[in-house]
Amino acid sequence: MNKVPEKVLTQNFGVEHLFKIDVYMKKGGYKTLKKVIKELKPEEVLNEVKAAHLRGRGGAGFPAGVKWSFVPQDADKPKYLCVNADEGEPGTFKDRYIMSHNPHMLLEGIVLTSYAVGIHHAFIYIRGEYENIARRLERAILEAEKKGFVGKNLLNSGFDLQITVHRGAGAYICGEETALLESLEGKRGHPRLKPPFPAAVGLFQCPTVINNVETLSNVPYILEKGADWFIQQGIPEDGGTRIFGVSGKVKNPGIYELPVGSSLKELIFKHAGGMKSNKKLKAVIPGGLSSPILKPDEIDIPMDCESLMKADSMLGSGAVIVLDEGVAIIDVLRKVTQFYSHESCGQCTPCRIGNSWIHKTVQRIYQGKGKKQDLDTIQRLASNMLAKTLCPLGDAAAMPILAIVKKFRKELESFIQGTIK
Amino acid sequence: MVEIFINDRSIKVPEGITVLKAAERAGIHIPHICYHEAFAPEGSCRMCLVEIEGHLCLELACATQVKEGMKVFTETENVRQARQGVLEFLLAEHPMDCPICDKAGECTLQDYYEQYGLFESTFMEQKERKDKNVPLGKGLILDRERCVLCTRCVRFLRDITQTEELGVFERGVYSEIGIFDQRLIDNNYAGNLTELCPVGAITDKDFRFKTRNWFLEKGASICPLCSRGCNIFIEHHPGFARFDVPKRVYRITSRVTSREKDQKEKGYWICDIGRYGYSYMDQDRAEKIVLKQGDSALDPKKAVTYAADQVKKLIYKNKLNRLGVISNTWLTNEELFLVKKIFTENLESQKVFFPTTAQREADDLLLTSDRTPNKKGAQEIGFSLEAISEGQVFDGTELLFVFWASPFDLDQLTGLMSKIKEVQTKILFTPFEREWNKDFDLVIPTAVPAEKAGSFTNEDERIQHFGPVLYSPGQARAEWEWLVSLGKEIKVDFKSYARLSSPFDVFQMMKKKIKFFGK
Numbered sequence: 001m002n003k004v005p006e007k008v009l010t011q012n013f014g015v016e017h018l019f020k021i022d023v024y025m026k027k028g029g030y031k032t033l034k035k036v037i038k039e040l041k042p043e044e045v046l047n048e049v050k051a052a053h054l055r056g057r058g059g060a061g062f063p064a065g066v067k068w069s070f071v072p073q074d075a076d077k078p079k080y081l082c083v084n085a086d087e088g089e090p091g092t093f094k095d096r097y098i099m100s101h102n103p104h105m106l107l108e109g110i111v112l113t114s115y116a117v118g119i120h121h122a123f124i125y126i127r128g129e130y131e132n133i134a135r136r137l138e139r140a141i142l143e144a145e146k147k148g149f150v151g152k153n154l155l156n157s158g159f160d161l162q163i164t165v166h167r168g169a170g171a172y173i174c175g176e177e178t179a180l181l182e183s184l185e186g187k188r189g190h191p192r193l194k195p196p197f198p199a200a201v202g203l204f205q206c207p208t209v210i211n212n213v214e215t216l217s218n219v220p221y222i223l224e225k226g227a228d229w230f231i232q233q234g235i236p237e238d239g240g241t242r243i244f245g246v247s248g249k250v251k252n253p254g255i256y257e258l259p260v261g262s263s264l265k266e267l268i269f270k271h272a273g274g275m276k277s278n279k280k281l282k283a284v285i286p287g288g289l290s291s292p293i294l295k296p297d298e299i300d301i302p303m304d305c306e307s308l309m310k311a312d313s314m315l316g317s318g319a320v321i322v323l324d325e326g327v328a329i330i331d332v333l334r335k336v337t338q339f340y341s342h343e344s345c346g347q348c349t350p351c352r353i354g355n356s357w358i359h360k361t362v363q364r365i366y367q368g369k370g371k372k373q374d375l376d377t378i379q380r381l382a383s384n385m386l387a388k389t390l391c392p393l394g395d396a397a398a399m400p401i402l403a404i405v406k407k408f409r410k411e412l413e414s415f416i417q418g419t420i421k
Numbered sequence: 422m423v424e425i426f427i428n429d430r431s432i433k434v435p436e437g438i439t440v441l442k443a444a445e446r447a448g449i450h451i452p453h454i455c456y457h458e459a460f461a462p463e464g465s466c467r468m469c470l471v472e473i474e475g476h477l478c479l480e481l482a483c484a485t486q487v488k489e490g491m492k493v494f495t496e497t498e499n500v501r502q503a504r505q506g507v508l509e510f511l512l513a514e515h516p517m518d519c520p521i522c523d524k525a526g527e528c529t530l531q532d533y534y535e536q537y538g539l540f541e542s543t544f545m546e547q548k549e550r551k552d553k554n555v556p557l558g559k560g561l562i563l564d565r566e567r568c569v570l571c572t573r574c575v576r577f578l579r580d581i582t583q584t585e586e587l588g589v590f591e592r593g594v595y596s597e598i599g600i601f602d603q604r605l606i607d608n609n610y611a612g613n614l615t616e617l618c619p620v621g622a623i624t625d626k627d628f629r630f631k632t633r634n635w636f637l638e639k640g641a642s643i644c645p646l647c648s649r650g651c652n653i654f655i656e657h658h659p660g661f662a663r664f665d666v667p668k669r670v671y672r673i674t675s676r677v678t679s680r681e682k683d684q685k686e687k688g689y690w691i692c693d694i695g696r697y698g699y700s701y702m703d704q705d706r707a708e709k710i711v712l713k714q715g716d717s718a719l720d721p722k723k724a725v726t727y728a729a730d731q732v733k734k735l736i737y738k739n740k741l742n743r744l745g746v747i748s749n750t751w752l753t754n755e756e757l758f759l760v761k762k763i764f765t766e767n768l769e770s771q772k773v774f775f776p777t778t779a780q781r782e783a784d785d786l787l788l789t790s791d792r793t794p795n796k797k798g799a800q801e802i803g804f805s806l807e808a809i810s811e812g813q814v815f816d817g818t819e820l821l822f823v824f825w826a827s828p829f830d831l832d833q834l835t836g837l838m839s840k841i842k843e844v845q846t847k848i849l850f851t852p853f854e855r856e857w858n859k860d861f862d863l864v865i866p867t868a869v870p871a872e873k874a875g876s877f878t879n880e881d882e883r884i885q886h887f888g889p890v891l892y893s894p895g896q897a898r899a900e901w902e903w904l905v906s907l908g909k910e911i912k913v914d915f916k917s918y919a920r921l922s923s924p925f926d927v928f929q930m931m932k933k934k935i936k937f938f939g940k
């Protein structure tokens with residue numbers, strides 16, 4: 001891929017006061033909305049997004065258009081849109097850039113999506129710590145309401161849409177879509193048993209679409225430039241660009257918007273400036289903490305959902321965490337197990353006790369009291385969690401743990417034996 | 422109906438039922454902890470995972486609906502390993518209190534470990550310590566270390582009683598059941614939690630540390646404390662004479678029959694009045710026949726002869742209109758039928774009186790306002806409960822038979838005592854030793870429902886048969902036995918009583934005579 005990557009979502013990020021509606025409109029904002037509302041029927045909007053192969057940017061990579069089409073159109077209940085702005089996956093910080101730099105782009109995406117699915121109330125469920133961003137969103141909504149892009153009979157189309165910002169209280173699990181719904185309903189953030197899926201029975205028992213901030217931000221561009229253009233930005237089954245958030249031991253950590261399918265190696269060594277202090281690369285976590293770790297010989301890989309799945313990892317939220325030689329793998333493992341045992345909601349047995357047990361064992365190893373068989377135990381316990389829990393958090397924990405123990409077994413063994421401390 | 426295959430065996434089951442239920446029909450048990458028939462599947466314990474052909478992952482038997490042609494496997498290596506995995510997790514953080522745990526012997530965790538576990542523990546870490554004696558209200562105690570977080574208790578209080586006293590607090594391995602802000606459980610169904618809890622996490626003070634459940638025998642009976650007639654087990658130490666140990670009965674538990682299962686929200690439970698109100702069975706029991714004149718111990722035969730002689734005296738004097746009866750709706754259908762047969766039909770007495778029992782508050786679930794077990798039965802047998810007034814019973818009465826089987830409603834009889842005392846000859850049938858017994862000429866000890874066979878007709882017109890669970894003490898016998906003997910001894914209709922040697926015989930007779938019982 002030698003063409004100069006075209007920036008889409010972040011193209012205007014440098015523009016001063018982009019978060020204000022006038023600036024956004026000067027840059028062409030809300031034009032697509034005006035046009036679409038006038039010219040396209042909802043199902044035409046839906047079909048265009050479907051054809052664009054826009055895959056979810058929140059973690060699971062599910063095609064957005066397909067998800068929308070699961071919403072029953074004949075139900076007499078209200079339908080809801082929930083925007084997942086919980087951004088809890090460790091390493092992930094792209095949604096905050098979108099929302100703080102360009103909140104109206106997200107709002108435009110929300111209005112278009114709601115129009116396509118026939119939704120009259122959208123909720124933005126935002127991570128509790130993003131207090132300032134929540135304020136900014138609320139101001140942006142007011143601005144958009146004043147201009148008639150949001151609200152009753154918006155743009156005189158006869159279409160109504162209300163957008164509400166709801167702040168979370170700091171639980172990772174509330175980013176899981178059904179826990180998010182429970183939380184939004186004012187209950188404990190306990191994931192729901194599926195099926196039924198939210199598209200059929202979601203918020204307040206009504207059909208609900210849940211999408212990530214970045215996913216929805218793509219919608220205006222798909223409708224402006226067409227599905228074909230969008231696919232060309234990425235790869236046929238995985239259209240568009242992704243905002244990769246690179247962190248860890250690179251020279252220039254930050255967000256990089258690149259076409260879906262860009263090389264991970266280039267992302268690290270070209271765009272992010274390569275390794276900090278020129279240390280040797282040790283490992284890469286390619287899509288948020290839940291994605292299985294890759295060794296240096298595995299990073300020559302295109303960053304799209306399928307390719308990473310084939311490599312037994314996942315693209316997840318596109319958060320790339322880069323580790324150098326100076327990082328001890330026991331520290332990585334300890335951080336991982338600490339995080340998941342802390343964030344398990346506790347509802348189902350394997351995740352509640354499995355994560356805590358594994359973390360206790362890792363902690364013991366870390367304190368120098370490890371035993372030879374501990375690594376086998378950890379692997380067995382993680383396998384007993386894998387694909388056996390109520391919600392995907394169990395997998396999100398088991399997968400990286402299994403990968404770390406498998407790929408760095410030697411180092412962990414010698415740590416246990418005390419050859420390195 | 423759809424055809425599915427469980428472990429390669431074809432079975433036909435109704436569409437829409439779950440794999441777990443379908444397997445149950447085929448006699449295959451799929452272990453489950455959080456699932457309970459009365460509630461929607463929760464899917465949290467992960468104990469019921471099974472393999473379904475064509476599915477990538479193991480699926481929940483408790484929540485997956487059957488589909489035509491579905492191939493389910495419940496005993497593959499994968500399934501076995503998943504089950505062991507769940508058990509291993511649960512036991513890792515479990516206190517293993519079995520030697521001092523009231524649930525031991527009937528604990529789901531113990532049973533499943535024996536059936537599906539039997540692994541060596543590999544848990545080498547520090548177990549979480551949690552509160553082991555948390556009062557929840559109504560005598561219930563929560564042990565958080567034993568809790569497996571199935572949330573059955575939470576769901577019961579949310580969905581059934583709708584009182585929502587319990588909730589889950591904290592997260593992850595620190596998750597715990599608790600009450601909110603000292604608002605203790607306070608409803609009439611709280612005791613069900615001890616049964617509903619699959620482990621020994623919720624116990625009640627009434628049963629705690631009193632015995633071990635494997636000593637107990639479960640006898641099927643019907644709760645007589647209101648006219649719902651819940652099906653119960655009376656759990657008792659079998660074979661112990663009444664006064665060798667302080668207690669015979671240790672607890673009352675719900676007995677779920679297929680008929681109960683039809684009415685989901687109601688069928689599985691019993692109320693606390695019925696559950697904890699069993700002490701009357703062993704308290705102040707009348708055990709000896711007492712004849713006032715002569716105050717010598719009588720054998721049963723002489724007692725019946727004495728009573729029959731009193732009747733015969735009236736017959737000879739042609740003064741049967743001087744015969745009165747005070748009856749009650751604690752008697753079984755069979756007994757009430759005999760009362761009717763002897764006194765109303767054979768002796769043509771117009772004075773069979775039922776004192777009105779106090780009506781108390783009913784609730785929306787099970788408890789009825791009538792707190793006697795067989796009002797409906799009495800009505801179906803043909804007693805018009807309000808037809809005869811108090812005055813009529815005593816008016817000119819020279820011989821009075823009083824049947825008083827209720828351990829409660831003492832005021833009622835106390836109120837009548839001054840009038841009863843004035844009657845020339847009065848005979849009392851009662852299971853209890855009370856103040857007023859001494860005012861009767863003859864006291865005949867009787868059995869409580871737990872000690873007799875028979876049937877009650879409940880408020881919903883269900884005729885519910887039951888057998889004796891406990892022995893009746895001393896000379897006490899069920900009323901039906903006394904009544905049959907009396908019927909024989911009075912000799913007006915000797916032949917028909919001679920044929921009756923059990924409540925079953927009586928019921929056969931009733932079935933022929935009364936359409937309601939024949940249906």
Ligand SMILES: Cc1cc2nc3c(=O)[nH]c(=O)nc-3n(C[C@H](O)[C@H](O)[C@H](O)COP(=O)(O)O)c2cc1C
Pocket residue numbers: 055056057058059060061062064084085086087088089172173174175176177178210211212213215216391392393396
């Ligand atoms: C434990 C857990 C945490 C998650 N956290 C987030 C999150 O913070 N933000 C997000 O967009 N999706 C998160 N997801 C994914 C959501 O469940 C869901 O798949 C996503 O919001 C769907 O949107 P998308 O299809 O646009 O990606 C999480 C999933 C799990 C299992």
Ligand code: SF4
Pocket residue numbers: 173190191343344345346347348349351352389390391392393394
């Ligand atoms: S997998 Fe973990 S986070 Fe998800 S429901 Fe189970 S305990 Fe909760």
Ligand code: SF4
Pocket residue numbers: 515516517518519520522523524525526528529530531567620621622
């Ligand atoms: S709950 Fe069961 S396993 Fe636990 S201590 Fe009691 S009997 Fe033993």
Ligand code: SF4
Pocket residue numbers: 567568569570571572573574575598617618619620622623
């Ligand atoms: S107390 Fe018993 S019923 Fe309640 S969650 Fe714990 S184990 Fe389940």
Ligand code: FES
Pocket residue numbers: 452453454455456463464465466467468469470481482483484
């Ligand atoms: S019984 Fe199915 S998950 Fe608990």
